[in-house]
Amino acid sequence: MEGNVWRPTHLTSEQMEERRLAAATLLRQGQLSQADIARHVGGSRASVCRWAATLAQEGPRGLEARPIPGPSPRLDEKAWVRLGRLLDRGAVAAGFATERWTLERIAALIAREFGVHYHPRYLERPLKAHGFSVQRPATRAKERDELVIAVWSKRDWVALKKRRAGSSAPLSSGTRPATASGSGRARPGHGAG
Numbered sequence: 001m002e003g004n005v006w007r008p009t010h011l012t013s014e015q016m017e018e019r020r021l022a023a024a025t026l027l028r029q030g031q032l033s034q035a036d037i038a039r040h041v042g043g044s045r046a047s048v049c050r051w052a053a054t055l056a057q058e059g060p061r062g063l064e065a066r067p068i069p070g071p072s073p074r075l076d077e078k079a080w081v082r083l084g085r086l087l088d089r090g091a092v093a094a095g096f097a098t099e100r101w102t103l104e105r106i107a108a109l110i111a112r113e114f115g116v117h118y119h120p121r122y123l124e125r126p127l128k129a130h131g132f133s134v135q136r137p138a139t140r141a142k143e144r145d146e147l148v149i150a151v152w153s154k155r156d157w158v159a160l161k162k163r164r165a166g167s168s169a170p171l172s173s174g175t176r177p178a179t180a181s182g183s184g185r186a187r188p189g190h191g192a193g
Contacts, residue, residue: 017065080130
């Protein structure tokens with residue numbers, strides 16, 4: 001028997017199937033005990049016992065890898081392209097009340113259209129990986145009036161700038177500029193020494 005043989009910690013489904021079928025061959029030969037077969041293939045004695053029972057009931061086909069049931073857990077490239085077209089049509093066209101796309105809405109759309117479930121919290125990374133950009137809404141006050149802002153910036157702001165440049169009005173903060181020597185007037189309560 002082999003002494004210290006390196007065995008991977010994680011086996012693919014194909015490798016596990018190959019190990020089961022190798023154990024089945026050794027079981028059918030009947031020359032080794034289940035414990036020796038377990039050591040030989042790198043499995044547990046309990047697994048070899050289970051494989052022997054399956055082999056007796058179903059034959060070697062019972063030890064073959066089985067596909068995982070259910071829909072594919074991820075979207076393929078064709079589905080991502082189709083999702084892009086659906087998103088371009090807009091959220092209202094997809095059946096939502098407003099045009100705002102949120103991760104929750106996109107996850108609901110993917111589940112409805114493709115039968116694949118993504119949690120909204122984990123949807124941002126695959127969206128970015130497929131070329132979608134996450135849009136952050138601009139934060140603006142609800143009371144914001146664009147017309148008033150435009151008029152103010154053209155009329156009032158220009159007038160403030162002209163008055164400031166042409167007059168020696170005191171600064172709005174009430175501070176005085178420093179003198180040429182670098183020291184201004186002493187503040188009240190200081191320098192009375």
